[in-house]
Amino acid sequence: MHKGILQPNAFSMVQYSDIHLDDFKNLSIQSFTGVLINDLYPFLFSELDKVETCVENLRDDYDVDVLGSVHKHIYREFDEMYRKEKLVLFPFLLKLDEENKKSESCAPFKTTKQHYTNMMQAIENAKLIVADFFVSNLNIQCLENIQYALQGIQDNLTNIQQLKDCHFYKKYKSCSGCSNL
Numbered sequence: 001m002h003k004g005i006l007q008p009n010a011f012s013m014v015q016y017s018d019i020h021l022d023d024f025k026n027l028s029i030q031s032f033t034g035v036l037i038n039d040l041y042p043f044l045f046s047e048l049d050k051v052e053t054c055v056e057n058l059r060d061d062y063d064v065d066v067l068g069s070v071h072k073h074i075y076r077e078f079d080e081m082y083r084k085e086k087l088v089l090f091p092f093l094l095k096l097d098e099e100n101k102k103s104e105s106c107a108p109f110k111t112t113k114q115h116y117t118n119m120m121q122a123i124e125n126a127k128l129i130v131a132d133f134f135v136s137n138l139n140i141q142c143l144e145n146i147q148y149a150l151q152g153i154q155d156n157l158t159n160i161q162q163l164k165d166c167h168f169y170k171k172y173k174s175c176s177g178c179s180n181l
Contacts, residue, residue, distance in 0.1 A: 081115035102174035
């Protein structure tokens with residue numbers, strides 16, 4: 001298993017032993033949001049930094065301006081999602097939990113979900129761009145690293161989003177008129 005990839009059955013980062021995804025389901029909302037903000041998201045930001053380094057390493061041989069632009073878009077969307085969850089959504093959920101209430105509006109959930117959706121589309125675009133680069137012995141490792149990192153980030157974020165939606169957010173939503181996010 002690749003270090004740092006949150007997979008359906010396990011999660012592993014350098015500073016942790018293996019923690020199974022099922023373990024996250026049993027966390028309190030406070031513990032879960034703390035792990036996301038303090039551990040998982042910073043790890044994913046570091047993975048995006050690795051992608052940026054690889055993109056820069058390709059600059060001498062390729063026109064990577066479009067890929068660099070897409071990478072910046074991914075980073076911005078992730079940063080926006082992170083900040084909105086940290087500053088708005090998670091404090092809101094903690095207050096709802098403390099008061100044992102449900103939200104009357106899905107707006108806080110939808111705004112962060114939009115950044116997630118935009119980010120996933122940008123990751124797909126970046127993977128397609130990288131797949132179109134000419135592969136030579138000189139750049140194969142860098143291109144593989146980018147593809148692997150992007151796939152890992154995408155897998156991590158998908159699993160985290162499913163966990164948030166299925167095991168945490170649904171407890172706090174009461175929007176009868178809203179469709180499933």
